[in-house]
Amino acid sequence: MNLQNFTVPVYLIICCFMCLDLTIELEAQGKNEEIEIASERLRLSYVDPVRCIELLKLYGVSVGSPSQEVDRTKLPVVVPMPETKFHETIPDHAKAFPKTETDPINEILLFYNEQKPEETGRVRRIIREQIDLPARKIMIEAMVLEISSQALDELGVQWGFNSDKANGGNLVNKKLDGANDSLVLGQIAYPAGSAQLDATVTNVFREFDIRLQALVEKGSAQILSRPSVLTLDNRMAYINVSEKIPVANTKFVKDYVSSVDFREIMAGIELAVRPRVNDDGTEVSLQINASVSSPVPGKDVIVMGMNDQQLAQAPTLSVREVKTYARIANDTPFIVGGLIAKDSEISTKQVPVLGDIPILGNLFKSKTETGLKREVIIVITPSVLPEDAPVHAGMPKDEDAFDQFGYRLFRDAYRIRSEDTFDLRYLTENQSLQKLQKVADRIVQDHRKYNRIYPYNKFALGSVPGEDALVRRQIYEVLKRQRASEVLDAEKLIFFKPDDDVGSGFKVQFLAEYLEEEAPFVLSEEGDGRAIGLCFRLTRTSTQAEELLREPVPEIKIVDCPDENSWRKLLLESNAEKNGELEKQVIFLRHRKDLERLKTAILMKKIISLNAADYILKLKNFTRGRLLRMPTIREEDVELIDADVATCFYHSELYYSALQESLQKDFVAFRKALSGTGYEQLLK
Numbered sequence: 001m002n003l004q005n006f007t008v009p010v011y012l013i014i015c016c017f018m019c020l021d022l023t024i025e026l027e028a029q030g031k032n033e034e035i036e037i038a039s040e041r042l043r044l045s046y047v048d049p050v051r052c053i054e055l056l057k058l059y060g061v062s063v064g065s066p067s068q069e070v071d072r073t074k075l076p077v078v079v080p081m082p083e084t085k086f087h088e089t090i091p092d093h094a095k096a097f098p099k100t101e102t103d104p105i106n107e108i109l110l111f112y113n114e115q116k117p118e119e120t121g122r123v124r125r126i127i128r129e130q131i132d133l134p135a136r137k138i139m140i141e142a143m144v145l146e147i148s149s150q151a152l153d154e155l156g157v158q159w160g161f162n163s164d165k166a167n168g169g170n171l172v173n174k175k176l177d178g179a180n181d182s183l184v185l186g187q188i189a190y191p192a193g194s195a196q197l198d199a200t201v202t203n204v205f206r207e208f209d210i211r212l213q214a215l216v217e218k219g220s221a222q223i224l225s226r227p228s229v230l231t232l233d234n235r236m237a238y239i240n241v242s243e244k245i246p247v248a249n250t251k252f253v254k255d256y257v258s259s260v261d262f263r264e265i266m267a268g269i270e271l272a273v274r275p276r277v278n279d280d281g282t283e284v285s286l287q288i289n290a291s292v293s294s295p296v297p298g299k300d301v302i303v304m305g306m307n308d309q310q311l312a313q314a315p316t317l318s319v320r321e322v323k324t325y326a327r328i329a330n331d332t333p334f335i336v337g338g339l340i341a342k343d344s345e346i347s348t349k350q351v352p353v354l355g356d357i358p359i360l361g362n363l364f365k366s367k368t369e370t371g372l373k374r375e376v377i378i379v380i381t382p383s384v385l386p387e388d389a390p391v392h393a394g395m396p397k398d399e400d401a402f403d404q405f406g407y408r409l410f411r412d413a414y415r416i417r418s419e420d421t422f423d424l425r426y427l428t429e430n431q432s433l434q435k436l437q438k439v440a441d442r443i444v445q446d447h448r449k450y451n452r453i454y455p456y457n458k459f460a461l462g463s464v465p466g467e468d469a470l471v472r473r474q475i476y477e478v479l480k481r482q483r484a485s486e487v488l489d490a491e492k493l494i495f496f497k498p499d500d501d502v503g504s505g506f507k508v509q510f511l512a513e514y515l516e517e518e519a520p521f522v523l524s525e526e527g528d529g530r531a532i533g534l535c536f537r538l539t540r541t542s543t544q545a546e547e548l549l550r551e552p553v554p555e556i557k558i559v560d561c562p563d564e565n566s567w568r569k570l571l572l573e574s575n576a577e578k579n580g581e582l583e584k585q586v587i588f589l590r591h592r593k594d595l596e597r598l599k600t601a602i603l604m605k606k607i608i609s610l611n612a613a614d615y616i617l618k619l620k621n622f623t624r625g626r627l628l629r630m631p632t633i634r635e636e637d638v639e640l641i642d643a644d645v646a647t648c649f650y651h652s653e654l655y656y657s658a659l660q661e662s663l664q665k666d667f668v669a670f671r672k673a674l675s676g677t678g679y680e681q682l683l684k
Contacts, residue, residue: 035072038114040448041107042124047132049108053080055131061123064111076112076120081105121446128445135232136277137385138284139394142239143333144224144269144292147375224292224376225269230385230394233277242268245295247314267293267317277384284328284382288336291321292376320376331393333381391418395625404627411610412630420478421624422470428619436670437462439682455669458662466662468617472648473655475604478628485599487633493602495534495641496552506553511641519558519589527591531561531570536643538583551643554587561590572657575650577665585646601648602639606631608648 044052057063062074066082084101112120224241231237244264274287299316328334383393396402398417405412427433440459443450450456458465479485495514496506512523521528534554539547561567567590574586589595608616610629615621651658674680 035075036114037070037072037075037111038117039109039111041104042110042127043104044106044108044127044132046134049080049106052108052127052131053078056123056126059126059130061126070111075116076110076123078123079109079111081107081109117448118446120448121442124445125442134387135234136281136387137230137232137394138275138277139228139230139383139385139392140237140273140275141226141228141381141383141393142271142273143226143379143381144271145377145379146222146224147377148222227269227271228394231273231275233275236272236274239271240266240268242266242270242293245315248312265315265317267295267315271378273380275382281384282330284330284384286326286328286380286382288326288380289321289323290336290378291319292378293317293319322378328382330382330384333379336378336380391624398624405630412632413627414478414482414630416478416622416624416626416628418624419481420474421622422474424470424619427464432667433459433464435683436667439674439679440670442682443679455666455673458666459670462618462620464619465666466659467619469651469655469658469662470619471617471622472604472608472651474622475607475628476600476648476652479600479603479607484603484630484633485596487635488599488602488637488639489635490595490599492636492638493598493641494638495554497556498553506549515589518556522589522591522595525592527561529560529562531559531567531588531590531594533557533559533570533574534587534589534641534646535574536585536646538585538643554641559588561588567594568654571650572654575654575658576661585643585650587641587646587649597652598641598645598649601645601652602641603631603633604648604652605642605644608644 047055053063056078062071062077064070064077064079066079070077070079084103084105086099086101087105110120110123227239227241229237229239243266245267246262246264249261249263270289270291272289276285276287278284294317295315296318301314301316302310303312304310322336324336326334326336385392385394398415398419402415403413404410405414436459440456440463441461443456444460451460457463491510491512493511494508495511497509499505499507515522515532519530519532521530522532534556536552536554537550539551542548559570561570567588570588571586574588575584577583587598587601589598607628607630610631616628674683
């Protein structure tokens with residue numbers, strides 16, 4: 001067979017395969033070029049970005065480089081933010097102020113296919129559920145005590161001259177007594193507070209008294225310091241309660257000072273603790289470094305010059321230190337050191353001349369031994385703080401001292417207390433609600449934009465349908481308890497009314513003036529069985545130009561309202577949503593008490609605005625211990641009544657009705673949105 005006959009066909013086959021490969025490659029390039037890359041910055045709350053990137057590799061997530069273009073075939077791709085040298089966490093104030101990067105450094109970049117945003121959900125879940133996890137919080141409480149005991153042991157006899165003024169005394173007494181009743185030679189000065197046994201034999205040889213004494217002084221405990229610090233699991237906490245003692249560095253030339261400069265030494269309490277919590281939070285392992293230093297009394301180093309002149313003096317420090325590792329049960333105090341220092345001093349006092357007589361001289365001597373024993377005890381109590389508990393060891397008591405009122409240039413703030421919050425476990429721990437919240441979180445992780453879209457935003461990220469009504473009511477209780485509305489002047493409340501003079505627009509109307517003319521019963525204490533209603537149509541979401549200025553102007557109407565039940569029913573029916581009707585908020589005023597409620601509603605609106613509505617109207621943010629920024633109210637301020645005030649007015653009374661309405665509507669809307677999607681299976 002002639003091989004040349006097969007040369008051309010083989011060549012053609014090879015060319016066909018090459019053309020096919022080229023075609024496939026061009027098609028792939030065309031598809032890659034069609035991919036629209038979207039990106040977002042993921043903010044990390046706890047973990048370091050570099051460590052996060054390394055852990056993502058273990059999960060098989062594609063990781064790119066800041067210096068290379070993103071590979072479109074491997075989307076989604078996570079890229080670490082380029083490093084910056086202009087970053088210093090705590091700059092040294094002694095140096096020049098450093099140039100600092102203003103861009104956040106705790107972020108990473110996520111690139112993904114804009115047509116398939118759900119592919120990023122897995123990356124977000126890995127980061128949120130496995131990598132970016134908070135460390136446990138631990139409160140370290142320390143108590144440093146010093147127990148000092150001083151003992152005076154005395155052996156011997158003290159002699160004193162007897163003074164007999166009735167008989168004029170003797171010659172020695174008259175010469176030495178002076179204005180005193182007696183003169184005691186070699187007497188010991190007794191410390192205040194000492195227990196003393198005094199036995200005196202008088203008229204010994206007519207001229208002398210003999211005093212036999214026993215002294216006992218008990219030790220006393222003194223708390224030197226009781227610091228506490230909040231730290232995180234496996235992070236170091238450092239406490240320093242010290243004083244700086246200046247010490248002179250002096251140079252002498254032939255007993256003359258040539259130069260003097262000073263250095264400082266630290267004396268006090270230093271405590272460094274590094275805690276580590278076990279898995280269930282029942283035990284804490286601690287690395288402890290504790291030291292207590294103090295000057296030793298009477299042990300200063302003194303430099304003397306010519307003619308016994310003191311030239312310099314430096315203290316002697318007593319340093320007691322403990323370094324150890326310990327494992328202790330949660331909320332259990334334990335002693336890490338009983339550090340003892342002991343000083344003793346022996347002194348002898350005697351009657352002049354007589355005390356020097358051999359053998360017999362002991363009868364005229366008093367020997368005293370003074371012992372000072374100082375023991376420093378350090379007691380440490382670790383407390384693992386619960387993550388979601390409203391109260392823990394690190395929170396102060398509910399006292400007015402933690403509020404912030406009365407500052408001239410700063411905002412007032414009120415610290416939320418236990419009596420300001422409702423017990424809502426029946427709602428937040430409901431299993432049906434928790435399931436919907438988990439599904440909403442999953443959807444928001446897969447589709448980031450849904451965290452602001454109804455009805456997903458009513459359940460995602462810990463949200464609860466109708467929680468805004470509950471928070472408004474809690475704010476109302478705070479203001480009511482403080483009688484905050486008394487500052488507002490009812491004469492300064494205004495609303496807008498149509499300007500009939502020019503035929504368009506609106507003008508300001510003072511509420512008090514309008515009520516005096518049209519509804520004087522509101523200014524009375526009991527009313528007359530009627531109510532005036534101010535209805536605000538919510539048109540802020542409308543796209544029609546003529547609707548823009550409609551919302552601030554209320555519709556006003558006087559209706560029958562014989563009692564409080566009728567008033568509540570009017571509020572409920574008028575503020576309820578109805579199909580085919582613009583959403584509205586309505587205020588009904590019967591008498592002066594409702595006017596006071598209106599003033600409180602105005603303050604509620606100001607508080608919500610001051611604390612950011614998106615933040616403060618969440619139950620997870622209105623918790624015990626947080627500071628609530630309070631508005632500064634002056635009697636001359638003019639306040640506007642609008643739809644937001646009407647909402648606060650309604651929720652201050654019928655908050656549970658508003659909650660029930662929202663729960664029913666949002667549950668139905670969310671289940672309907674899940675219908676036909678893959679996420680519906682998560683509810684099962």
